Amino acid sequence: MRRTRLEDVAKLAGVSMATVSRALSSPSLVREKTLVRVRNAVEALSYVPDASARTLASGRSRTVAAVVPTLDNAIFSHAIQGMQEVLGANNYQLLLGSHNYNPDTEINVVRALSERAVDAMVLVGADHAPETLSILRQSGTRTILTWSLSNQYPCVGFDNFEIGAQAARYLFDLGHRRFGMISGIASHNDRARLRTEGFVSTLRALRVELPRGSSCEQPYTFAGGRTGLRTVLEHAPTRPTAIFCGNDVLALGCLFEAMALGLEVPKQLSIVGCDDLPISAEVTPALTTIALESGMLGRKTGQALLRWLQEGVEPGRTELPVSLVQRDTAAPPPQ
Incomplete structure (x- = not known):
């Protein structure tokens, strides 16, 4: 036919x-x-x-690609939804790809999406394989980084060092002096690495060291948070009274494991997360966390892309605010 x-x-x-x-x-x-x-x-x-014919005729595909680490985490989904709302209202289609924090998979995903002649590419974070960036340069694809800040590429992100620093200052001001940390896997993840650096460096500036064995890296899952707490409790030279987790999923897993072990939160152990997922306000006790406006990040990214595509105005460096949300999992340490 x-x-x-x-x-x-x-x-x-x-x-x-x-x-x-x-x-x-x-x-x-x-x-x-x-x-x-x-x-x-x-x-x-x-x-x-015929989209391909229209692209040849106009030089534009009216599609934007976003490559994220995972679609399992609601915080990325919220950002994608915000971006889609802005782009869809202006007749742009959003294509998605994910790589599960694997740089080789990201290379393949970026190559496949670039071959579809997308008008722009959105990446998460500042850590990318040289080949990934080479593909984007050679194809001439406009590229914007999200969730992190960069001086080399247009970006819409958060100060991840400050996220860790805020958690450290808050817990220190509550009176804690024995700390632990459960981080995401730092390899190929500048967000996890910078949050750890912010936490550790700020404690050091306050003349508190994070002892060897008091921190560990885990996958961003509830199970990772559970395993992380057990690991810290087993290897820390003294049991911490406060733990900072690299995101809310880890923090919730840590909370669930603390309850399973019979530790009273926050009476015996304070926990601070990062993200402010909707579930974080609904659990008992409600999670104290560093809030990241993921929906705003998506909308700001969409708006920056539209100005770039429609008006030729290249985005600069947009830093979004981070703020501590005080709930029920953090309190002064036991006397």
Whole structure:
């Protein structure tokens, strides 16, 4: 069966092919009566525009690709939703890829999406394999980094060092002097690495050391948080009274394990997370955390991309705020 073509729509609507093209791409420029005829013809013929032909003709695919570490974590989903709302309202489609924190997989995903001639690419973090960045440079794909800050690429992100620093200052001010930390895997993850550096460096500036054995790296899962707490309790030279976790999923896993071990939170152990996932306010005790506005990040990224694509204004460096949300898992240490 022959594919319906643009000229078939034009013939049925009684207009030129140029008018049909204009009605599909810029309907505001077409008279209402003509627009109705074109739309009726499109519906009657079940016409689907040829995206590849439109891309060749215009030099634009009107698609943006976003490559994230995982779709399992709600914080990335919230950002994607915010980006989609902005781009979709301006007739751009969002393509997604994920790599599960594997740099080789990210290379393959970025290559595949670049071959689709996307207008722009959104990446998470500042740590990427040289080959990934080379693919984007060679293809001329506009690239914006998210969740991290960079002086080399346009970015919309958070100060991840400050996230760790805020947690350290808050717990120190509560009176804690024995600390632990459960971090995400730092390899190929600048966000995890910088949060750890912020926490450790700030404690050191306050003349408190994080002893060897008092910290560990775990996957971003509830199980990782549970294992992390057991690991810290087993290897720390003295039992910590406060633990900072690299994200809320780890912090919640840590909380669940503390309860299973009979540790009273926050009476015996204070826990601070990072993200402010919706579930963090609903558990008992509610999780104290560093809030990241993931939906705002998505919307800001979408808006920056639109200015770049439509007006040629290259995004700069946009730093979004982070703030500590005090709830029920952090309190002064036991006397």
